[in-house]
Amino acid sequence: MPHTRTRPALPLVAAAALVGSVLALGAPGRAGAAVPDTVPLQITNNSGRSEPVYVYDLGTQLSSGQQGWADAGGAFHAWPAGGNPPTPAPDASIAGPTPGQSTTIRIPKFSGRIYFSYGQKLDFRLTTGGLVQPAVQNPSDPNRNILFNWSEYTLNDSGLWLNSTQVDMFSAPYAVGVQRADGSVSTTGHLKSAGYTGFFNDLRAQGGGWAGLIQTRSDGTVLRALSPLYGVETGALPANVMDDYINRVWQKYAATTLTVSPFADQPGTKYSGRVSGDVMNFTDSSGTVVTSFQKPDADSVFGCHKLLDAPNDNVRGPISRTLCAGFNRSTLLVDSNQPDTTPADFYRDAVTNQYARAVHAQMTDGKAYAFAFDDVGNQESLVNDGNPQQAYLTLDPLS
Structure with missing residues (x-):
């Protein structure tokens, strides 16, 4: 939904x-x-x-x-x-x-x-x-x-x-x-x-x-x-409030692959993300780049928009949704397979969406x-x- x-x-x-x-x-x-x-x-x-x-x-x-x-x-x-x-x-x-x-x-x-x-x-x-x-x-x-x-x-x-x-x-x-x-x-x-x-x-x-x-x-x-x-x-909230976490995510996935499986009912559909400079490129199973994301800022993370825009399609939107959840819950450094749907893993980083955590x-x-x-x-x-x-x-x- x-x-x-x-x-x-x-x-x-x-x-x-x-x-x-x-x-x-x-x-x-x-x-x-x-x-x-x-x-x-x-x-x-x-x-x-x-x-x-x-x-x-x-x-x-x-x-x-x-x-x-x-x-x-x-x-x-x-x-x-x-x-x-x-x-x-x-x-x-x-x-x-x-x-x-x-x-x-x-x-x-x-x-x-x-x-x-x-x-x-x-x-x-x-x-x-x-x-x-x-x-x-x-x-x-x-x-x-x-x-x-x-x-x-x-x-x-x-x-x-x-x-x-x-x-x-x-x-x-x-x-x-x-x-x-x-x-x-x-x-x-x-x-x-x-x-x-x-x-x-x-x-x-x-x-x-x-x-x-x-x-x-x-x-x-x-x-x-x-x-x-x-x-x-x-x-009211500093614009750089998520920068440290975003930087660490970008650093990790410059050397490691982020695997996104956006559909719970389609476990075989997977996309692989790697960072190159300020861009995270996602490839499908054939190695073809299917979408790319510029390094986001807090505005994009909290709003799940702008640099994390999620169109109503079958590729970019589902990947973006997964990234958005991972950034807000700070699970992208916990697990390189996303989405992480284990609540015990959510909001554990010192840099996270403290509002969502508290709610x-x-x-x-x-x-x-x-x-x-x-x-x-x-x-x-x-x-x-x-x-x-x-x-x-x-x-x-x-x-």
Whole structure:
């Protein structure tokens, strides 16, 4: 399940990001599939916070390709035309559950996001290119001082894919779940007891600029930690934070071969990587060079993009995904056969994605979406079912 990121890193007025491009999930729809047009989503407020909760279901309607929102009953509403500068979007908020209570809405066949905010409605705008997503790495974003988060989902004729994500930020905690036809329920995304504060304490203790990812409100409320990608982009995290590890990887594979087997179901498909200068060349079994990577920087590593771009193909993309996971988890010096899917090997180097390490460390099941290709080795926090009876979103304590 590839996780692609919507990247609203530009200032608000320029960041027209298409909701629903965040997840490229699921197989193509099957004609005549039994998945209903809407599925109930039960939202439970176990946050312990007293403020009102506002919920939004925003995305792309799969049957039409239109962007819009769904109301509590699952009815689709297309966004009106936007402007430049961006114009206010219609109020798509749904009243969320009060503390200790649950609210059930219906979610339609979308690829999109379920947002929730505490105490204040989110400020959504529309440009001529579509919806502008909140971009809290931008100091002038109107949502910067709001405590909020989102889950990503795709519901189509093949079923439901619903995740908890920390790819862009770690903030108000929540878990997701799905009830199957046999009545069983799968859940993921719950933090350990005191895991929320534990995560922030861990970042503060790291040194090296990692504490700079944390954003607080003027009243002292901790709002979130930005992903390290946004940390590098905004200068909150030093741009050279991964250089030592990247240099050691390049040095090793100038003299050793890196073997990448990107498909778990195709163990015979292997690519061999060797470094020559600033380039790592990958060859197939015949010795033909099939793709090459320039020596990456932290931006490319944390974002799994730019010098580690991963197109949706059968060669470069899968190799890049594997490299991205190896760099973020710091497993490329542990094992010259990648991907390394043994969690005990992850994040052991002193130079690593400390944000991702801290997120995974606080999850009850160890699963998280702490960077874009955290699904390499099935480490992602995702529930999926081809015949979902009900979905769940649980707002967990901020403690």
